[in-house]
Amino acid sequence: MVIRSKKIAQMAENLAAHEMGKSHSLWADARRRFFKNKAAVISLIVLTLIVAFAFLAPYFTKWSNEEIDWAILGSVAEDGKPSFARGHFFGADPLGRDLFARVAQGTQISLMVGFVGAFIAVIVGTLYGAIAGYFGGRIDNIMMRIVDILMSIPYMFVLILLLVVFGRSIFMLFVGLGLISWLDMSRIVRGQTMVLKNKEFVEAAIAGGSTKFTIIVRHIIPNLLGIVIVYASLLVPAMILTESFISFLGLGVQEPNTSWGALISEGAGTVLYGTLWQLLFPLAFFVAGLFSFFFIGDGLRDALDPKDR
Amino acid sequence: MFKFILKRLGIAIPTLLILIVFSFTLMHSAPGGPFTSERPLPPQVLANIEAKYGLDQPFYKQVTNYIVGIVTKGDFGPSFKYKDRTVNDIIAQGFPVTLKYGIWSFIIAVSVGISLGTVAAIKHNSITDYFAVGFSIGAQVLPNFVMAPILVIIFTLWLGWLPGGGWNGGQWQYLIMPVIALSTSYMASIARIMRSSMLEVLNSNYIRTAKAKGLSNRQIIFKHALKPALLPVITYLGPAFVGMITGSVVIDMYFSTGGIGQMFVNSALNRDYSVIMGITILIGVLTIAFNLVVDILYAWIDPKIRY
Numbered sequence: 001m002v003i004r005s006k007k008i009a010q011m012a013e014n015l016a017a018h019e020m021g022k023s024h025s026l027w028a029d030a031r032r033r034f035f036k037n038k039a040a041v042i043s044l045i046v047l048t049l050i051v052a053f054a055f056l057a058p059y060f061t062k063w064s065n066e067e068i069d070w071a072i073l074g075s076v077a078e079d080g081k082p083s084f085a086r087g088h089f090f091g092a093d094p095l096g097r098d099l100f101a102r103v104a105q106g107t108q109i110s111l112m113v114g115f116v117g118a119f120i121a122v123i124v125g126t127l128y129g130a131i132a133g134y135f136g137g138r139i140d141n142i143m144m145r146i147v148d149i150l151m152s153i154p155y156m157f158v159l160i161l162l163l164v165v166f167g168r169s170i171f172m173l174f175v176g177l178g179l180i181s182w183l184d185m186s187r188i189v190r191g192q193t194m195v196l197k198n199k200e201f202v203e204a205a206i207a208g209g210s211t212k213f214t215i216i217v218r219h220i221i222p223n224l225l226g227i228v229i230v231y232a233s234l235l236v237p238a239m240i241l242t243e244s245f246i247s248f249l250g251l252g253v254q255e256p257n258t259s260w261g262a263l264i265s266e267g268a269g270t271v272l273y274g275t276l277w278q279l280l281f282p283l284a285f286f287v288a289g290l291f292s293f294f295f296i297g298d299g300l301r302d303a304l305d306p307k308d309r
Numbered sequence: 310m311f312k313f314i315l316k317r318l319g320i321a322i323p324t325l326l327i328l329i330v331f332s333f334t335l336m337h338s339a340p341g342g343p344f345t346s347e348r349p350l351p352p353q354v355l356a357n358i359e360a361k362y363g364l365d366q367p368f369y370k371q372v373t374n375y376i377v378g379i380v381t382k383g384d385f386g387p388s389f390k391y392k393d394r395t396v397n398d399i400i401a402q403g404f405p406v407t408l409k410y411g412i413w414s415f416i417i418a419v420s421v422g423i424s425l426g427t428v429a430a431i432k433h434n435s436i437t438d439y440f441a442v443g444f445s446i447g448a449q450v451l452p453n454f455v456m457a458p459i460l461v462i463i464f465t466l467w468l469g470w471l472p473g474g475g476w477n478g479g480q481w482q483y484l485i486m487p488v489i490a491l492s493t494s495y496m497a498s499i500a501r502i503m504r505s506s507m508l509e510v511l512n513s514n515y516i517r518t519a520k521a522k523g524l525s526n527r528q529i530i531f532k533h534a535l536k537p538a539l540l541p542v543i544t545y546l547g548p549a550f551v552g553m554i555t556g557s558v559v560i561d562m563y564f565s566t567g568g569i570g571q572m573f574v575n576s577a578l579n580r581d582y583s584v585i586m587g588i589t590i591l592i593g594v595l596t597i598a599f600n601l602v603v604d605i606l607y608a609w610i611d612p613k614i615r616y
Contacts, residue, residue, distance in 0.1 A: 145320070149327060152321075153327075158332065160577055161585055161586070164585060165338070245452070245555075248559060251574070251577060264454065264455065264458070268457065268461075268563065271458050271462055271466065272473055279462075283455060286455070287455070294450070
């Protein structure tokens, strides 16, 4: 009898320990799934390297991003090639500035545009979509018709119009990107909210006497986080693409600031003189950066999207 | 069906009006009038010019005049920078160019994209399939402004086969690079969408039935699988169209083809407000009209849609 109860106790203990080991929180589960995805992990490493480059590169070169190397100014096409002897690791740009420092600066600005644009979209889109989805009925109808209308406007042209009228500055670019970037997000969030609002925990919150605002902010939005993170991670490259597009046309980021798009534009303009490095270095960073963002987004979707579980 | 079209028009027309009023208000609120220059004009001259362009009238009247002009006569007004030209002249000069390479790009993106996607789905997990998947992932990071300089490096700088820019009446040598640069990323997206929807259709029960009946592969694909698999592609045509019109700006700038994109950016840099607005509205009309056609097409093809 005694032995038996000991055995049972041990079994129970084992079982408890096993259970403890097995129980994962939602986020731990997602993390595990994400780190299993090789492409996503490699992309994360590449992206970390790019970020590190953007902020550390200025300490490794003797040239700043504004200084002009007068020694090669007249002959950039011949003497501006990438060379360690002159200290221009990536060569020089058409004005004789050090491309290494310029690319670092452009990377900083492009990443900033991507993250700030996505951040605005997340805040506005989540609130807008959650409100429309939760209230439903006429409010939802009007709010979503507004989104429909805004979506059918050719936004790139309106964005350029905005930049022309109010002057071309980074601030205006953010306002313009912010105005358009939240639309998709709001639709996705609205759809998800409409599913969530009929769940028991919302019913419980209503029964508990929470106000509508509290329910949206405390109960609905935390449950939307997964899907919001997935789409935000895809918004970052989309914002970078939009910014690069506008900067390529010379309408976005203005000198002395620069971005991936502006650098690609500069390099693309001089390609026929044979100064390929002016195009290829910024292009490599652009392509590597966007690839990483897309794969990380993919990995996050596999890890967090409830549909695929 | 008729009711559905009416309902869609009911959304399209207010959208257009909002676009017009919004861009007009923006233009109106711009700091400095269109005739503010480095050397200020004498007040008398300025007043005369403003009277000529109707800028001395109250705001609401200017808006209504502008809208009435567009709706009744298709008249976008005069250019503010080129005194002897109207916005219509400028658009009429650039639009045929954009239309020509735009239509080619669209046709090629859609036809090649659909074929590639279908073949990849039929030969699932073959080399063709891997190529299609690789291509559609790679092309995501190759938007038109990246493709254009790369093409110039290859075909102009290294091979010397094609001219690096210009239009020359739209001869084929001048057409190739703009069309490739503009269509690649959309071709890739269409191929990706087509591949996944075709895979889904091919795994469905009625295709199995068709196989069991002993139909040939060709009959299965063309008669039974193609039409339902096309639906997601049709939804994507709207965004693709907008993307290509937007992309034409880059093509025009980089290849100096002289389409409306080039006029748009030049007027943006010159602050020629009436031209910017005219082109924005024209693009808006095209976009909305195209989306309307896509919606109707979709409702017509898909029997599941109730309108």
